[in-house]
Amino acid sequence: MIGCHLCNKSIREISLLLNIPWSTVSGIITKQKQLGTRATQPQSERDQGMLKCTVRRSRQLSAESMAKDLQTSD
Template identity: 75%
Template sequence: MQTASTNICERMGRSQELSDSKRGPVIGGHLCNKSIRDISWLLNIPRSTVSGIITKWKQLGTTATQPPSGRPPHMTERGQRMLKRTVRRSHQLSAEAIAKDLQTSRGLQISTKTVRRELHGIVFHG
């Protein structure tokens, strides 16, 4: 019988990741021909988690957390700070000039439309 202090599900919750120090022994157990149930029991990890780790390792060759799929966010907080700094430095630049400046000097890939949308969002109108 498992107590609350040893049950990893109760301590971890659904949204947290399993640490690398726990993923390694799962793969080690799999390579030693242990069953998913045995690995789950030995490491006190749910069978579904063990199965997911093994499946991920077989498909990708790694157990590391992968970046999320889909379109990346249009502008990071760092990009917004750079945009504000650029606008404060010269108020009369056009959106095209700001986009070109950020692309050449900062290495940010940003479109003119994104510059306009972000400036409007941070209450820079005109």
């Protein structure tokens, strides 16, 4: 897909050629331009939710032990 884009094919042409929705093609090309990769990035909202859940679950723990728990959960 990126190769087609680098060969000056339009998003519509790539979409028709590969039988993939144009929105998917556009998203992947945009991500490639912005981040230099097609890999997904960590979701910060999910990380924040995990932190809130950990804090609620164990309010009696010290900050050090919570940090240790969060590091081992990755």
